[in-house]
Amino acid sequence: MATTEMTRPDSTAEDFRAEAAAWLADNFPQSLVGKENLLAAVEGDSKPDPEAAAWKKAMGEKGWGTPTWPKAYGGGGLDAKQARILQEEMARINAWNPIGGMGVMMLGPTLLEFASEEQKQRYIPPICRGEIRWCQGYSEPGAGSDLASLQTKCEDKGDHWLINGQKTWTSGGQWADWCFALVRTDTTRKHEGISFILLDMKSPGVEVKPIRMISGASPFCETFFTDVKVPKDQIVGEIGNGWTIGKRLLQHERTNLSGGGRMGRGAGPTLADIAKKYVGVDEQGRIADADLRGRIIKHDMEARAFQATARRVTAEAKSGEVSLASSILKNVGARITQERAELTLEIMGMQGLGWEGEGFHPLELGSTRGWLWGKAVSIYGGTTEIQNNVIAKRILGMLDHQ
Amino acid sequence: MAVLNEEQTMLRDMARDWARKESPVKAYRKVRDTGAAIGFDPQAFAKMAEMGWTGVIIPEAYGGSDFGYLSLGLVLEECARTLTASPLNASSLAATSALLLGGSDEQKSAWLPGIASGETIAALAVDEGPRHAPDLIKARAEASGDGWTLSAEKCFVAEGDAANLLVVAAQYEGGVGLFLVPAEASGVTVSTRKLIDFRSHAAITLDQVSLPAHARLEAGGDDLLDQVLDRARAGVAAEMLGLAVQAFEDTLAYLKTRSQFGEILSRFQALQHRMANLFTEIELMRSVVEGALEAIDAERDDVPVRVALAKARACQTLHLVSRELIQLHGGIGMTDEHDAGFYLKRARILEAQYGNGAFHRERFARLNDY
Structure with missing residues (x-):
């Protein structure tokens, strides 16, 4: 019996692998390899390839x-x-997942945990089919790091809610169909006055204005709500429980943001490769600029230490331990991303400072824009300063002096 | 702050006042938005010339005021604080230095009065690659008949788009020389390059350009190019000082107004210490930048070491300040609507110009026999 029990799961697994492989072979045409539009889930695809549309369906x-x-x-x-087998089978034939966006990454898991049965039935299936693009209405001009100070007002008008206020950094706001937002249902209590609401972006009174960033055009928007009426059944969870739900959703966001262990590995040339190309090498084949070489070495070592930590955190999490090291990942990841971008710029010299037009390779222009955009990594999803507060207060037990 | 004489104090105050009132960052934003290849507002530059700033290091005999490099540095610093776009640094400091150090009386008479009046814009064309490398000049000037034939591929020439006069570094039988080339000379092609600061950094090709015998700057000795570059570097460092000071002041003002967690940000000790650190670094930067400019005015023999020190520290400090500027402003500093990004972008250009921090640390080491 013991033997059967040992083999049965495996044979089931192999059955599933065969089933998945057959289904994928039938539904994913090889002509779609490499044609993943990463932004489609956010921006929508204006001219969808019929094969891609069929694959998504x-x-x-x-x-x-x-x-x-x-x-x-x-x-x-x-x-x-x-799920792991499915992923392996997809990777084997270079199939990509056409279903994504904030609905999948952030809202869906939150709804599964907190929404009512009716809300689950109504909102989750369109996310699974990739039919609805969601955006996040969290930050406000006066509520960034201190998100709980948000002021967007949500008043009970008997048969509906009335929303007034402004959100910012609404990623994909100009393309989104729906928005999940944190709003203030009670002005007398800070955290307990916040509720988590779902609203249709086509509602009268919703206005979206794209934000231009230092790196150029961006998916970010400012979103204004003026007397927006929202049906009563669109608050998720209890009224006043939005802070708990909203924070839980942010955990899904931070998991997606830290970049885990993939940073600095695999794809693309290394800093040393780029440096040898732009700066040249000495007689011994070393990067000709010794000062720069030293800093590249230091950076690469830090990136290796970061990867090792990310792996350790994953291993510890699997064994059921709560890893204290996970608290450093966002900050270290941000630091490495930004330092790599700064070093790349320095290596390329003036060639790495182009904005557009003649005289620059697309990779050079891309690295410049990436450097500028990368300045946001230590700001969004919890600034470096806020993350350090978390480490100092929650992990090290260092309390404020008063 | 260096101890200034009365004229210098007046000049600095005048520059500060003008930059704030007549050339605020809004004016730079307007230049950026128009996307003009020359990268500055000719009317604003005409005003600067009218006030005499284009002739600060030019002797009175050639239409200038001969106030010296520290004085010009003060103007550059004040103008940089509001990101004033103008060819003042490239033309009235860098290229002018070449004429002052290497020019004959005839050459000076021919060009300096025009530079002092602002009618002539001169640009220094040295580098041929994306990284500053004056040891790797391939441009060549061949003696032909009673003149020269000059061929060169120069890149990232500051103010190259507006220049009427190019001062071109090229190899000739005596080493590396500097040659005066009118921009309208046959064989000169200027191509605009759009960099992150939207200023002019042109690629300039000289294809068999015929020049008269007196085109070369013959005075100044074998190390003329180094002497000119050191002056250009000190000028860039002065501009960097202005950027650092303003970025710091803007950040401090923001921390004193922005409130989170019911508390003005400037009350958080972690941020207070960050600002104290920036203040410290900028004070160190000011000492070495002004020290370099004073050394040039005093014709001291340690100008190269002082300039290497000044530019290296300027790069290090402005790099730090510009990063903290964005981080401490948070999301708002990431938007194009805010000015912070302009400072960050201009900072990286100036860091790279005429040698980055690593270049000048290496130069400092060599000059001191490390």
Whole structure:
């Protein structure tokens, strides 16, 4: 019996692998390899390739774009092992997941945890099919690091809610169909006065203005709400419980932001490669600029230490331990991303400072814009300063002096 | 702050006043938005010339005031604080230095009065690659008949788009020389390059340009190019000082107004210490930048070491200040609507110009036999 029990899961797994491979072979045409439009989930695809549209439809109906979500709400209903097998089979034929965006990354998991049965039935299946683009209404001009000081007012008008206020950094706001937002239902209590609401971006009184960034055009917007009426059944969870729900959702965001261990590995040339190309080498083949060489070495070592830490955190999490080291990942990841961008700029000299037009390779222009955009990494999703506060107060127990 | 004489104090105050009132960052934003290749407002530059700033290091005999490099540095610093776009540094300091150090009376008479009046814009064309490397000049001037034939591929020439006069570094039988080339000479092609600061950094090709015998700057000795570059570097460092000071002041003002967690940000000790650190670094930067300019005025023999020190420290400090400027402003500093990004972008250009920090640390080491 013991033997059967040992082999049965494996044979089930192999059955599933065969099933997944067959289904993928039937539904993912090889002509779509490399044609993933990463922004489609945010921006929408104005001229969708019919093959890509068919692939999205098939994955959406199968629920495999959100493989571990319950079948009852349009998910794949797979367990973790099956989901990993599906991922392996997709990777084997270079298939990509056409279902994504904030609905998948942030809202869906939150709804599964906090929403009512009716809300799950209504909002989750369109996320699984990739039909609705969601945006996040959290930050306000006066509420950044101190998010809980948000002022967007949500008043109970008997048969509806009335929303007035302004959100900022609404990523993809100009393309979004719906918005999940934190709003103030009670002005007398800070955290307990916040509720988590879902609203249709086509509602009268919603106005969206794109924000131009130091790196140029961006997906960010300012979103203004003027007397926006929202049906009563669109608050998720209890009224006044929005802070808890909103923070839980941010955990999903931070998991996606730290970049985990993938930074500085694999893709693209190394800093040393770029330096040898732009700066040249001495007689011994070393980067000709000794001062720069020393700093590249230091940076690469820090990146290796970061990767090792990310791996350790993953391993510790799997073994059920709560890893204290996970608290440093966002800050170290941000520092490495930004330092790499600064070093790349320095290596390329004036050639790394182009904005547009003649005389610059697209990779050079890309690295310049990436450097500028990368300045946001230590600001969004919890600034470096806020993350350090978390480390000092929650982990080290260092309390304010008063 | 260096101890200034009365004229210098007046000049600095005048520059500060003009930059704030007549050339605020808004004026730079307007230049940026028009996207003009020359990268500055000719009317603003005409005003600067009218006030005599284009002739600060030019002797009175050639239409200037002969106030010296520290004086010009003060003007550059004040103008840089509001990101005033103008060819003052490239023309009236860098290229002018070449004429002052290497020019004959005839050459000076021919060009300096025009530079002093602002009618002539001169640009120094040295580098041929994206990184400052005056040891790797390939441009060549061949003696032909009673003149020269000059061929060169110069890049990132500051103010190259507006220049009427180019001062071109090129190899000739006696080493590296500097040659005066009118921009309208046949064989000169100027190509605009759009960099992150939207100022002029032109690529300039000289294809078999015929020049008269007196085109070369013959005075100044074998190390003329080094002497000119050291002056250009000190000028850039003065501009960097202005950027650093203003970026610091803007950040401090923001921390004193922005409130989070019911507290003005400037009350958080972690931020107080960050600002105290920036203040410290900028004070160190000021000492070495002014020290370099004073050394040039006093014709001291340690100008190269002082300039290497000044530019290296200027790069290090402005790099730090410009990063903190963005980080401490948070999201608002990431938007194009805010001015912070302009300072960050201009900072990196000036860091790279005429040698970055690593270049000048290496130069400092060599000059001191490390």
